[in-house]
Amino acid sequence: MPNRDDAWALLCEYTQSESLRKHALAVEAVMRAYARKQAEDQDKWGLAGLLHDFDYERYPNAPDHPLKGSEILREKGYPEDLRRAILGHAEYTGVPRDTPLAKVLFACDELTGFVTAVALVKPNKSIFEVEPKSVLKKLKDKAFARSVNRNDILNGASELGVDLNDHIAFVIDSLKPIAKDIGLEGLNTADNSAAAGNSHSST
Secondary structure: OOOHHHHHHHHHHHOOOHHHHHHHHHHHHHHHHHHHHOOOOHHHHHHHHHHOOOOOOOOOOOOHHHHHHHHHHHHOOOOHHHHHHHHHOOHHHOOOOOOHHHHHHHHHHHHHHHHHHHHHOOOOOEHHHOOHHHHHHHHHOOOOOOOOOHHHHHHHHHHHOOOHHHHHHHHHHHHHHHOOOOOOEOOOHHHHHHHOOOOOOOO
């Protein structure tokens, strides 16, 4: 299987948008965190997160994305379960999410993007300012981040069998270690070192 450097090179070849690259890094981080939690293959799960939208900029229309990307990944030697998980994150492909990898990718994709959007409207534009309750409040505001599919977020948590609040908290905490890489370290970064160790488990 290609390694992480190979995957990053592929992503950068097909994706010029900085925001899409940051989304890929964010989903990668959450996928690796869930893999650790479930004692699964962190490298494979991370690659699925990193590459799930790598073809989107070049093939933005359904069903080209992610079908075109899946063909490219097959040619480059990525395993079938990883490719099926990526296909399954788009409902219109009809590919069932019948593995833990596929279910977690679907559950994390839209929510990770939404949590990022919530962080960016905080006063300090920091992931360290985001709490699950603020994410839940924004989910009810249909005018906020209207391109995010709320049903995918709700269905993703349901398929995983996890409480939505707990799922949101897990995503938030998974993004903190890479806050700088995804532009969510905040405008006043000196205040975040202390906050980095805090958990949202009590909220």
